[in-house]
Amino acid sequence: MLQFMVEQLNEQLSQHGTLIDVILRSDQSLVEEEEIREIILTFAGAEEEGKPVATIHLFELAEENSCEVEVEVEYAGARTAAHVSQLWEHARMLIPEISLTEKRRYIEPDKPAQEVQVLDYHFVVQEPGTKEEAEAFADTLERFAADLGKLVRLDA
Template identity: 55%
Template sequence: MLQLLVEKLNQLLSARGMITDIVLRSDRSLLEDEEMREVMISFAGTFEEEQPVATIHLFLLEDEKSCEVEVEIAYPYELAAEQIQALWAQARSRVAECSLSEKRRYIEPGKLAETSVQVDYHFVVQTPQSAAEEADLNETLERFAADLGELVKLG
């Protein structure tokens, strides 16, 4: 399932920006006999500095027939409060169930070192068992790629 998603997303996202990195992670628990597999795909609209970058996490679920797709889009520049609200409104017009978080890092009291805003959302897809299910999966991934292509251009 992970390989199928990576192949489809590579094709769909390449038309809307650029994939800058793909990482496969595998973690095995020392206490329990379980393994977690994840693919992380970094995606950006352009190669420019200080631009929004999306990290797509693909988590294979226990049944190995479904996968959770989680995306985090980081806007790595300082935005005023009204710009943040406008960003969130624009993001929600594309993906209604997204959330927004702000991060501020201080190196000492009152001295701001870094600020960023992040929009994230997730959904689950199933391994297609028929042509109709494959068409549904393709439609879902096409909509996801189109939304993500627009979200990395906001800000």
């Protein structure tokens, strides 16, 4: 399912930006006999320094024959509270369940060395088995790619 998702996402996302990196991660638990497989895609609207970048995590849910998609879009740089609020409102128009996290890293008191706003959301897709399910799956990925293309271009 993961390879199928990467192929489908590559096709859809290429119409809205550039896949910068694809990483396969496999973690084996030392306590339980369980392996977690994950693919991490890095996507940008433009390959320019300082532009928003999306990280897409794909987790295979084997028992359900489905895949969980987690998305984080990072906007680096200092922004006023009004700009951050506007960014979040625009993002919520596209994806109502999206959340916002602000991260600040300090080296000296009251002087942030790094400021980042992260929009994130997730959803689950089932592997299509019928023609109707395949059409719904394609529609979901098409909408996801279009929305993500818009999110990486939002600049508050």
